[in-house]
Amino acid sequence: MLAVEHLSHSFRSGSENTPVLHDIDFRVDKGEMIALLGSSGSGKSTLLNLMAGLMKPTSGSILISGQAIEKMSENRLAEFRRTHIGFIFQSYELIPHLTVRENVELPLVFQGQRGKHRREKAMSLLSKVGLGEKTEMFPSQLSGGQQQRVSIARSLITQPAIVFADEPTGNLDTKTEKEIIDLLIELNQTLGITFVIVTHELEVAKRTRRVIQLRDGYLVEDGAWAGDAE
Numbered sequence: 668m669l670a671v672e673h674l675s676h677s678f679r680s681g682s683e684n685t686p687v688l689h690d691i692d693f694r695v696d697k698g699e700m701i702a703l704l705g706s707s708g709s710g711k712s713t714l715l716n717l718m719a720g721l722m723k724p725t726s727g728s729i730l731i732s733g734q735a736i737e738k739m740s741e742n743r744l745a746e747f748r749r750t751h752i753g754f755i756f757q758s759y760e761l762i763p764h765l766t767v768r769e770n771v772e773l774p775l776v777f778q779g780q781r782g783k784h785r786r787e788k789a790m791s792l793l794s795k796v797g798l799g800e801k802t803e804m805f806p807s808q809l810s811g812g813q814q815q816r817v818s819i820a821r822s823l824i825t826q827p828a829i830v831f832a833d834e835p836t837g838n839l840d841t842k843t844e845k846e847i848i849d850l851l852i853e854l855n856q857t858l859g860i861t862f863v864i865v866t867h868e869l870e871v872a873k874r875t876r877r878v879i880q881l882r883d884g885y886l887v888e889d890g891a892w893a894g895d896a897e
């Protein structure tokens with residue numbers, strides 16, 4: 668599903684070269700749910716941007732569904748991203764003047780899909796995330812947790828091969844954080860959605876079966892959470 672192969676990345680500005688990721692290597696199988704854990708500055712965002720095809724790596728490769736995304740042209744990559752990758756952001760990134768349903772439909776609008784089909788898919792996903800009653804409301808009328816549910820439904824509507832979630836609970840209180848992680852786990856288990864959750868929060872990482880930990884740009888752990896016993 669996802670293979671990150673010997674990935675290294677440095678940022679260059681003028682004569683300065685800042686190495687940020689060092690020989691990162693791991694695979695994520697279909698139906699897995701993993702947490703990418705690391706403290707601030709460990710390289711999580713850089714790795715996420717590379718895996719999502721938003722930047723090209725200095726060296727190494729990223730394969731999604733067997734296709735090396737760093738080799739794709741900009742146009743091909745934009746199309747690939749629209750059809751194969753889902754995104755969930757910390758700040759939801761909903762369009763304020765569109766209804767909840769219209770926000771969820773949006774990725775299909777970009778694919779040129781017809782209205783009725785789009786609407787049915789959006790309604791079905793919104794009821795799966797517990798928002799069947801809120802479809803005609805606007806984002807500002809919802810709580811933060813509800814807005815994140817909308818963004819989760821939107822990330823799934825193209826039936827992507829993999830969904831990247833960037834600090835999905837970063838703006839939420841502890842109780843809502845738990846509810847959102849519960850929802851992601853349920854979607855993973857019932858629909859087999861493959862999730863990569865980028866987080867610096869131990870509580871989030873502990874809930875996934877597999878944790879990949881970055882420290883100073885190095886992959887230092889890959890496996891079941893081995894921290895404090897529960």
Ligand SMILES: Nc1ncnc2c1ncn2[C@@H]1O[C@H](COP(=O)(O)OP(=O)(O)OP(=O)(O)O)[C@@H](O)[C@H]1O
Nearest residue numbers: 678685687705706707708709710711712713714867
């Ligand atoms: N465009 C850039 N140019 C130079 N250095 C950069 C750039 N972007 C990030 N860095 C550096 O790369 C390192 C990793 O940053 P990154 O944002 O990937 O970490 P992070 O783990 O996502 O942190 P946070 O949780 O705070 O977002 C940091 O030392 C940062 O200063």
